[in-house]
Amino acid sequence: MPDGHTENINQGVTQRSSKYFKEANEVLSNRQKLILKAVVDNYIEYAEPIGSRAISKRNDIGFSPATIRNEMADLEDMGFLDQPHTSAGRIPSNKGYRYYVDHLINQNKMDISKDECNHISQLFTRQFQEFEQLLGETANILSQITNYTSIVLGPEIYRTKLKHIQIIPLSDGNLIVILVTNTGKVEHKSLTVPEGVSIHEIERLVQFLNRKLVGVPLYQLKAKLYTEINQEIQRNAHEYEQSMELIDQLFKEQDNVSNHKVYVGGTTNILNQPEFSDIEKIKALFSMFEKTEEVKELMKSDHKGIDVKIGTENTVEAASNSSIITATYELEGIPLGTIGIFGPTRMDYSRVISIVEFLAKDFSTFITKLYK
Amino acid sequence: MPDGHTENINQGVTQRSSKYFKEANEVLSNRQKLILKAVVDNYIEYAEPIGSRAISKRNDIGFSPATIRNEMADLEDMGFLDQPHTSAGRIPSNKGYRYYVDHLINQNKMDISKDECNHISQLFTRQFQEFEQLLGETANILSQITNYTSIVLGPEIYRTKLKHIQIIPLSDGNLIVILVTNTGKVEHKSLTVPEGVSIHEIERLVQFLNRKLVGVPLYQLKAKLYTEINQEIQRNAHEYEQSMELIDQLFKEQDNVSNHKVYVGGTTNILNQPEFSDIEKIKALFSMFEKTEEVKELMKSDHKGIDVKIGTENTVEAASNSSIITATYELEGIPLGTIGIFGPTRMDYSRVISIVEFLAKDFSTFITKLYK
DNA sequence: ATTAGCACTCACTATTATTGAGTGCTAATA
DNA sequence: TATTAGCACTCAATAATAGTGAGTGCTAAT
CATH class of the missing domain: 3.30.390.10 (Enolase-like, N-terminal domain)
Known part of the structure; x- marks a missing residue:
C-alpha cells in the first residue's frame, strides 16, 4: 500500500456528503478512486462510456453494479464524471482527468517498453548535418511512437x-x-x-x-x-x-516575437481519433497547426520539466477538447525549447508522460554532449 | 465565331457513330461541345450531377431535354461523361475534364478580377527579409485567392x-x-x-x-x-x-535529391470540398502533404509555363482524384522553381489557370528585378 | 432531325417500430 | 447500516417500410 490512507475500502459512501463542502475537502474514498480510475482507463482505451455492470465485472473490482451506480452518481455530483445521456454509461470530465493525472496514474505502467526505448536511443546515435534536422526527426519519431501529434519547439534563439x-x-x-x-x-x-x-x-x-x-x-x-x-x-x-x-x-523586431522554430509531426494521427471525426473540428485543428503563434501559445509552460494541460486548461480555443503534454529540454541547465504531444483529452496520459519525459532527458544530454 | 468550324449546329448526331472509330477522330459537334461544357461548368459550380432538363433550361442552350439526353448518351459512350447511377444526371469524366481544359475554356472568363490582381501585386511591393519568406507568403496568398491548396517549390539550389x-x-x-x-x-x-x-x-x-x-x-x-x-x-x-x-x-549527397524547399499553404481548404468529406481520403491527402518527396513528384513538369494534370494523370496515388495546375517561375530566363494549385478534379480550371499564370509571371519579373 | 409522352429506376427522406444497454429508486439482505 | 437484487423507465441506435422526385431510355408523333 503505497498510500498513507488506512481507510477501509468498504466505507466510501460516507464520502457522499462531501458535496456539501464544495471544493473544500474533496478527498475521494479508495473505492471512489478505484471506480474513477476504472472509468478513465476504460474510456482511454475504448472511447466509449462505461456502465456500472461492466465496471463490476472488471477483476480488480469486487462490488455489485448497484453499489457502483451509487458511487458513480456521487462522482458525477462532484463533477468528476459526465453522462452523455440518461441511459448511457459515464465518461470522465476534465476534472476527472485532472484527478486521474494528479493522483491515479499507474506507477507500474510508467516504464516504457524496450522497443520504444531503443527507437528513441537510436535517434541519438545518428549523425545530423544540422540541429534543425535533429528537431524534425525528433518530432517524427515522437509521433510514430505515440500515435499522436507531436510538436517540437526549436531553441529560443535568445537563450x-x-x-x-x-x-x-x-x-x-x-x-x-x-x-x-x-x-x-x-x-x-x-x-x-x-x-x-x-x-x-x-x-x-x-x-x-x-x-x-x-x-x-x-x-x-x-x-x-x-x-x-x-x-x-x-x-x-x-x-x-x-x-x-x-x-x-x-x-530590430527580433525581440518581440519568441522565434522558436516549430516542428509538427504526425498531424494525420489525430484523424485516427474518433473524437475528431467531425470535419469542422478537423478544420479547426489543422488551421491551428498552420498558425505558429497558436502552436507556441499551446506549448507555453511556466516551469521546467513535464507539464500537462487538459481540455479547457488550454488557452487556445481550438484545443479546448484536447490535451497537451510538454517537457522542456536543456543545454547546460538552461531550458532551450520544448517537446510535446498533442492529443484528445482521452489520451493515454501515463504512457505519453513517460515517453515525453524520457525523450526530453535523452535529448538534453545528447545536445549537451554535442555542443559543450 | 472564333472557331474555324462552319458546321451547322443542328447536325451533331451524325457524330454519334464516332464511337466506332475509337480514339481516331473524336471530333465533337458544336452542340456536343456546348453540352459537355454545360455539364462541366455546372459540376464545377455545384458539385452535383446535372440532368437534361436543367441543361435545356440554361439560356445558352435551345434544345429540348430529349435531344440533350440523346447527346449525353453519346458523350457517355465516348467516355466524356459518367453517370453515378441510372436515375442521376451526368458528371464529367477525367477525359471530359481534359477536353474541357484543352478546348472549351471560356476565353472571356480568363481575365482575373481587379481585386485579385491587386492582392497579388501588393505582395510584390513588400520588403522581404529573405527569399524563403517571400515563398511562404506567395503560398499563403495563392491559397487565399483561390480557396484551394497551394504549393510553392523554392529555387532548385543547383540552378x-x-x-x-x-x-x-x-x-x-x-x-x-x-x-x-x-x-x-x-x-x-x-x-x-x-x-x-x-x-x-x-x-x-x-x-x-x-x-x-x-x-x-x-x-x-x-x-x-x-x-x-x-x-x-x-x-x-x-x-x-x-x-x-x-x-x-x-x-557529397547533395546531388541525388532535388532540394527544392516546399511550401504548402491552405491545406485546410481541401476540407471545404465535398469530395473530401471522407476521413480516409483526408488522411491520405494530408499524409501526402507531409511527405515532401511526393509533393515534389506531384509538381514535376517537363516544360516551362502552365501545366495541368487531371485526376489519374497524376503519378502520385493519393492525388488520383485531384487535379493540379502548375507554372514555373524563372530568373534570368532559367526556370528556378514552381508554383501550383492543388484541388479536386472539379476545380475551376479557367480561373485558377489565369491566376497561376499571372502570379508566376509577376513573380519572375519581381525576382529578376531583385537579384539582377 | 427533333421532341412530346410515358413507364421505369433508384437515391434520398421521413416515419415508425424494435432493441438493449444503462439508469435511479425501493425493498430485501447480511 | 452498508450492500445488493429487482424492476420500471429512458433513450440512442438500428432496422424496416413507404413515399417522393429527379432523372433516365424508348417509342411514336411532328
Missing part, C-alpha cells in the same frame, strides 16, 4: 550564445549578416548599407563586435550593445551614426 | 549561382561552411576537419575556391571542381589529400 558574427557583401548596397550560435544554429539576415558607409568601415565594426560580444547570450545582446559598448563604438567608429543605424537594423 | 563561400570555425575540429547564392539564399553545413589540417590551410583553400568558383551555377560546381581546378589545388594546397576530403564532405 543561445553568440559564437561568431560574419558579414558577406552582396550586390551594391546589400549585405548578409550571419550570426552563429553555440548550438551551431546559423541565423542570417540581409541588410541595406546606410549611405556613406564603406565596406572597410563595416568590416572594422564586425571585427569589433566579434571581439566584444562572443559568448554573450543573444537575449542580452541588445542591452550590452547599448550600454557597455556604446561609448567604445563611438570612440572607434569613424561614422558613429551610420554604424548605429546598421546595428539597429540588425537587431 | 542558382555561387556568390560566396565562407567558413566559420566552431569548437574543436568542427567548422561551418556557408554558401551564398545569387538569390540571396544562404546554405550552411557543418563539417569536421580532417586530421592534420590547419585552420590556416583551410582559409587558404576557401580563398582559392572563392576566386575560382564564384559565378558558377551550383549544379556545375562539382564537375568544375574535379576537372578544371583539380590540378591547381594540387599545386597550391599543402595537404592535397586532406583538402580533397574536406571538399568531398562539402558536396
Whole structure:
C-alpha cells in the first residue's frame, strides 16, 4: 500500500456528503478512486462510456453494479464524471482527468517498453548535418511512437550564445549578416548599407563586435550593445551614426516575437481519433497547426520539466477538447525549447508522460554532449 | 465565331457513330461541345450531377431535354461523361475534364478580377527579409485567392549561382561552411576537419575556391571542381589529400535529391470540398502533404509555363482524384522553381489557370528585378 | 432531325417500430 | 447500516417500410 490512507475500502459512501463542502475537502474514498480510475482507463482505451455492470465485472473490482451506480452518481455530483445521456454509461470530465493525472496514474505502467526505448536511443546515435534536422526527426519519431501529434519547439534563439558574427557583401548596397550560435544554429539576415558607409568601415565594426560580444547570450545582446559598448563604438567608429543605424537594423523586431522554430509531426494521427471525426473540428485543428503563434501559445509552460494541460486548461480555443503534454529540454541547465504531444483529452496520459519525459532527458544530454 | 468550324449546329448526331472509330477522330459537334461544357461548368459550380432538363433550361442552350439526353448518351459512350447511377444526371469524366481544359475554356472568363490582381501585386511591393519568406507568403496568398491548396517549390539550389563561400570555425575540429547564392539564399553545413589540417590551410583553400568558383551555377560546381581546378589545388594546397576530403564532405549527397524547399499553404481548404468529406481520403491527402518527396513528384513538369494534370494523370496515388495546375517561375530566363494549385478534379480550371499564370509571371519579373 | 409522352429506376427522406444497454429508486439482505 | 437484487423507465441506435422526385431510355408523333 503505497498510500498513507488506512481507510477501509468498504466505507466510501460516507464520502457522499462531501458535496456539501464544495471544493473544500474533496478527498475521494479508495473505492471512489478505484471506480474513477476504472472509468478513465476504460474510456482511454475504448472511447466509449462505461456502465456500472461492466465496471463490476472488471477483476480488480469486487462490488455489485448497484453499489457502483451509487458511487458513480456521487462522482458525477462532484463533477468528476459526465453522462452523455440518461441511459448511457459515464465518461470522465476534465476534472476527472485532472484527478486521474494528479493522483491515479499507474506507477507500474510508467516504464516504457524496450522497443520504444531503443527507437528513441537510436535517434541519438545518428549523425545530423544540422540541429534543425535533429528537431524534425525528433518530432517524427515522437509521433510514430505515440500515435499522436507531436510538436517540437526549436531553441529560443535568445537563450543561445553568440559564437561568431560574419558579414558577406552582396550586390551594391546589400549585405548578409550571419550570426552563429553555440548550438551551431546559423541565423542570417540581409541588410541595406546606410549611405556613406564603406565596406572597410563595416568590416572594422564586425571585427569589433566579434571581439566584444562572443559568448554573450543573444537575449542580452541588445542591452550590452547599448550600454557597455556604446561609448567604445563611438570612440572607434569613424561614422558613429551610420554604424548605429546598421546595428539597429540588425537587431530590430527580433525581440518581440519568441522565434522558436516549430516542428509538427504526425498531424494525420489525430484523424485516427474518433473524437475528431467531425470535419469542422478537423478544420479547426489543422488551421491551428498552420498558425505558429497558436502552436507556441499551446506549448507555453511556466516551469521546467513535464507539464500537462487538459481540455479547457488550454488557452487556445481550438484545443479546448484536447490535451497537451510538454517537457522542456536543456543545454547546460538552461531550458532551450520544448517537446510535446498533442492529443484528445482521452489520451493515454501515463504512457505519453513517460515517453515525453524520457525523450526530453535523452535529448538534453545528447545536445549537451554535442555542443559543450 | 472564333472557331474555324462552319458546321451547322443542328447536325451533331451524325457524330454519334464516332464511337466506332475509337480514339481516331473524336471530333465533337458544336452542340456536343456546348453540352459537355454545360455539364462541366455546372459540376464545377455545384458539385452535383446535372440532368437534361436543367441543361435545356440554361439560356445558352435551345434544345429540348430529349435531344440533350440523346447527346449525353453519346458523350457517355465516348467516355466524356459518367453517370453515378441510372436515375442521376451526368458528371464529367477525367477525359471530359481534359477536353474541357484543352478546348472549351471560356476565353472571356480568363481575365482575373481587379481585386485579385491587386492582392497579388501588393505582395510584390513588400520588403522581404529573405527569399524563403517571400515563398511562404506567395503560398499563403495563392491559397487565399483561390480557396484551394497551394504549393510553392523554392529555387532548385543547383540552378542558382555561387556568390560566396565562407567558413566559420566552431569548437574543436568542427567548422561551418556557408554558401551564398545569387538569390540571396544562404546554405550552411557543418563539417569536421580532417586530421592534420590547419585552420590556416583551410582559409587558404576557401580563398582559392572563392576566386575560382564564384559565378558558377551550383549544379556545375562539382564537375568544375574535379576537372578544371583539380590540378591547381594540387599545386597550391599543402595537404592535397586532406583538402580533397574536406571538399568531398562539402558536396557529397547533395546531388541525388532535388532540394527544392516546399511550401504548402491552405491545406485546410481541401476540407471545404465535398469530395473530401471522407476521413480516409483526408488522411491520405494530408499524409501526402507531409511527405515532401511526393509533393515534389506531384509538381514535376517537363516544360516551362502552365501545366495541368487531371485526376489519374497524376503519378502520385493519393492525388488520383485531384487535379493540379502548375507554372514555373524563372530568373534570368532559367526556370528556378514552381508554383501550383492543388484541388479536386472539379476545380475551376479557367480561373485558377489565369491566376497561376499571372502570379508566376509577376513573380519572375519581381525576382529578376531583385537579384539582377 | 427533333421532341412530346410515358413507364421505369433508384437515391434520398421521413416515419415508425424494435432493441438493449444503462439508469435511479425501493425493498430485501447480511 | 452498508450492500445488493429487482424492476420500471429512458433513450440512442438500428432496422424496416413507404413515399417522393429527379432523372433516365424508348417509342411514336411532328
